[in-house]
Amino acid sequence: xxSADTPVTAQQRRAHRRQARAALLRKEWQEQRWRFFLGxxxxxxxxxxxLRAQIVPAGEAxxxxxxxxxxxxxxxxxxxxxxxxxxxxxxxxLVAQPVSRADVLLAKxxxxxxxxxxxxxxxxxxxxxxxxxxxxxGQTTVxxxxxxDYVLAAEDVLVLAAGHPVGWLCMVATxxxxxxxxxxxxxxxxxxxxRNEFTAALGGILLTIALHAWLAQFFVTLLKSKLWLISVxxxxxxxxxxxxxxxxxxxxxxxVWVPALVMLHVLVWILLPLWWVNRVGRRAPTK
Amino acid sequence: xxxxxxVIHVEHLRKGFGQHEVLRDVGLDVPAGSIFGLLGINxxxxxTLIRLLLGLIRPDDGRCLxxxxxxxxxxxAIRRRTxxxxxxxxxxxxxxxxxxxxxxxxxxxxxxxGFADQLREQMRLDADAKVGALSKGQTSRLALLLAxxxxxxxxxxxxxxxxxxPIARRDFLRDVIGYLQAAGVTVxxxxxxxxxxxxxxxxxxxxxxxxxxxxxxxDELRETVKRLVLEPAxxxxxxxxxxLLDVESRNGRWAVTxxxxxxxxxxxxxxxxxxxAVVDLNLDEIFxxxxxxxxxxxxx
Numbered sequence: 001x002x003s004a005d006t007p008v009t010a011q012q013r014r015a016h017r018r019q020a021r022a023a024l025l026r027k028e029w030q031e032q033r034w035r036f037f038l039g040x041x042x043x044x045x046x047x048x049x050x051l052r053a054q055i056v057p058a059g060e061a062x063x064x065x066x067x068x069x070x071x072x073x074x075x076x077x078x079x080x081x082x083x084x085x086x087x088x089x090x091x092x093x094l095v096a097q098p099v100s101r102a103d104v105l106l107a108k109x110x111x112x113x114x115x116x117x118x119x120x121x122x123x124x125x126x127x128x129x130x131x132x133x134x135x136x137x138g139q140t141t142v143x144x145x146x147x148x149d150y151v152l153a154a155e156d157v158l159v160l161a162a163g164h165p166v167g168w169l170c171m172v173a174t175x176x177x178x179x180x181x182x183x184x185x186x187x188x189x190x191x192x193x194x195r196n197e198f199t200a201a202l203g204g205i206l207l208t209i210a211l212h213a214w215l216a217q218f219f220v221t222l223l224k225s226k227l228w229l230i231s232v233x234x235x236x237x238x239x240x241x242x243x244x245x246x247x248x249x250x251x252x253x254x255x256v257w258v259p260a261l262v263m264l265h266v267l268v269w270i271l272l273p274l275w276w277v278n279r280v281g282r283r284a285p286t287k
Numbered sequence: 288x289x290x291x292x293x294v295i296h297v298e299h300l301r302k303g304f305g306q307h308e309v310l311r312d313v314g315l316d317v318p319a320g321s322i323f324g325l326l327g328i329n330x331x332x333x334x335t336l337i338r339l340l341l342g343l344i345r346p347d348d349g350r351c352l353x354x355x356x357x358x359x360x361x362x363x364a365i366r367r368r369t370x371x372x373x374x375x376x377x378x379x380x381x382x383x384x385x386x387x388x389x390x391x392x393x394x395x396x397x398x399x400x401g402f403a404d405q406l407r408e409q410m411r412l413d414a415d416a417k418v419g420a421l422s423k424g425q426t427s428r429l430a431l432l433l434a435x436x437x438x439x440x441x442x443x444x445x446x447x448x449x450x451x452x453p454i455a456r457r458d459f460l461r462d463v464i465g466y467l468q469a470a471g472v473t474v475x476x477x478x479x480x481x482x483x484x485x486x487x488x489x490x491x492x493x494x495x496x497x498x499x500x501x502x503x504x505x506d507e508l509r510e511t512v513k514r515l516v517l518e519p520a521x522x523x524x525x526x527x528x529x530x531l532l533d534v535e536s537r538n539g540r541w542a543v544t545x546x547x548x549x550x551x552x553x554x555x556x557x558x559x560x561x562x563x564a565v566v567d568l569n570l571d572e573i574f575x576x577x578x579x580x581x582x583x584x585x586x587x
Contacts, residue, residue: 016396023393031381089377096343096373097394098366284345284362 020099024107028081035080036115039073043123048130058131062169066176067240070120071208074180077116078188079200081108087196102281106274109188116184117177124173128166175240178262182236182269183211189273211237233261236269293317294441294473295340300349302335309335311497312349317475317490319440322467324488324505325477326574331494333477334374337445340475341366354441367395370434370472374446376426380419384412384429388436395437403436410462424455428462435466442467443475448483460487481571491570495578505570512573513548515555515563517541523558533580544568544576 046069050061082105085091095101187204194200215235232238239262295317302310309332317323327333338344340353342362350357353365378387388407392398407414410428412421421429427447434442444463448456464487467474478484484491485505492502501508512532518540519525525534530546545551548565555563568576 012396020394023390027379027390031379088380089375090379092373093376093378096341096366096371097391098363099394100363284342284358 017103021103021107024099024104025111028107028111032077032080032111032115035077036118039076039115039119040122043069043073043119044126047123047127051127052130052134054134059168059172062127062172062176065123066120066172066180070176070180071183071237073119074116074184074187075201075204075208077112078184078191079194079197079204081112081188082192083194083197083200086194100282101285102278105189105192105277105281109185109274109277112184112188113181116180120173120177120180124169127169127173131166131169178265179237179240182239182265183208185270185273186236189277211235215241234264234268236265239265293321294319295323295351295353295475297336297340297351298349300336300339300351301347302332302339302344303347309497310339310346313494313497313499314349315492315499315502317473319473320471321490322474322476322488324484324491325475325494326479326481326484326491327477327494328479328578331479332497333479333494334445336494337371337443337475337477340443341369341371367397367437368439368441370437370439370442372427372430372434372442372444372447374449376430378418378426378430378433380417382418383414384416384418384421385414387418387429388414388433391433392436397437399436399438402438403432406432406436406466422455423451424458427451427455427459431459431462431466435470438470439472441473441475443477445477446479447476448478448480456483463487481569481574485570493574493577501577508570508573509567511547511549512544512568512576514542514544514566514568514572515548515551516566517543517555517559517563518561520558520560525558527558528554533576542566544580 047065050065051058085094094104187207190207191200191203194203215232215237217232293316298314300310300313313336325333339346340351340358342358342365345359354368356365358365388403392400410432412425412429448459451459460483476484476488488505490504492499525531525541525543528543528545529550532546533544535542
């Protein structure tokens with residue numbers, strides 16, 4: 001046994017911490033990879049199927065898949081890592097190892113985030129292949145039936161995206177990925193309190209409904225109140241809405257606000273929660 | 288308590304969950320190299336005390352030191368140098384034994400994979416077996432292996448044989464005795480099974496109702512805590528007996544259990560007809576006397 005007086009250099013501590021984090025990540029991958037494979041198959045299959053079948057225009061298909069299926073995938077990824085360990089009673093074994101809760105939670109969050117980004121990327125590539133297989137025909141009509149008034153804005157986006165459906169799909173995918181990542185982080189942290197996956201799933205669904213009720217204010221108060229719009233702009237999913245409808249922010253033209261909004265969302269919904277986890281998770285909890 | 292703090296030093300430790308106060312002003316010292324038994328009925332607060340020692344939860348008040356480190360300051364350093372086996376320890380059922388050993392090794396800088404392999408062979412654990420397919424006895428042995436393979440100076444075992452059948456319990460205790468006594472490490476062994484602790488431990492503490500009500504070497508406990516059977520004289524008041532733990536009255540005779548037989552003998556000589564008979568107690572009976580006996584004193 002190393003005595004309390006034996007010096008351990010900062011370099012050794014860092015090397016050991018890196019090794020422990022790698023082990024945590026590896027275990028998370030082994031434990032959660034089925035979610036990634038299942039999610040990728042569902043997301044890619046549905047998107048590619050809709051784009052290839054051309055039942056609806058490409059943009060509409062992307063919205064229909066990335067939004068509802070993407071949100072379900074976020075719940076699916078956020079509900080599992082901690083709640084399943086609590087239910088299986090392996091959580092006590094995990095946190096009793098010489099590793100901080102912050103590192104445990106960050107490893108679980110990181111794996112979920114990588115899986116989310118991976119799923120979205122693979123689904124997008126699959127969607128592009130599906131569009132390519134049909135020669136990109138019939139892909140320029142977007143959103144008309146879905147959000148009527150914003151069809152012009154959407155067409156503007158299409159123009160900005162080099163007037164090509166590939167650009168449009170990539171832009172929608174990027175906006176969706178950022179928005180879903182912004183929702184995944186707080187949802188993951190909130191669901192770490194759940195005792196089992198059923199409670200976590202229920203909590204995830206209720207929180208996501210509340211999120212959409214908040215987001216719905218965007219459509220109700222659009223062009224009426226800047227205050228409401230600012231409030232809604234903070235909604236984690238608003239990047240998705242605003243990116244495909246840039247003209248819906250009437251006092252700012254084009255994409256000027258997009259980088260600022262993205263940075264704000266990443267700060268508020270990803271970096272601040274992670275900073276909090278890193279700070280609080282270094283100490284032992286009260287119970 | 289000795290002047291120099293032991294490997295584990297606890298003073299005025301308090302911990303509650305909501306309105307329920309689990310530990311109230313707990314203090315104890317575990318000397319280096321000892322095999323220390325923490326006795327307590329289910330719900331006495333044994334697991335809470337162990338979780339506080341490992342820095343898995345924070346105390347409400349008081350402090351503890353493990354190997355001179357405060358768990359509130361550096362819990363990870365304590366866990367790196369301590370072997371811990373939780374009660375009913377559940378590990379990843381989907382991992383294979385070898386895989387789990389390799390994974391856990393990543394958290395311990397002093398992990399000795401050669402020793403881990405040696406222990407695994409001695410414990411007859413198949414590296415390719417799924418953890419979920421192991422019997423309870425094998426699971427306990429695997430948990431013990433994980434607690435020992437980094438050569439900890441302190442091993443904390445929290446009710447390690449809970450749920451094991453008698454044969455598996457006997458095998459497990461044989462392993463514990465075999466490895467730990469030979470290694471000369473300090474062992475902190477919590478249990479509610481007295482016969483389990485008795486042959487292993489050299490010191491015990493009895494935790495009851497959130498307090499340490501007795502902390503002493505086992506031999507000293509056996510030598511001083513005795514039952515005296517006597518016929519009381521007219522007007523004798525058992526409440527005057529010093530160190531009274533328990534009294535039972537039957538057929539006009541008293542069976543008086545006392546904390547210090549020497550001190551009590553002098554007092555009882557004046558209130559007994561004839562010389563009281565002294566009865567030796569095993570640890571089981573001593574524990575029962577401390578935990579349950581007090582209420583009977585009130586009734587007497």
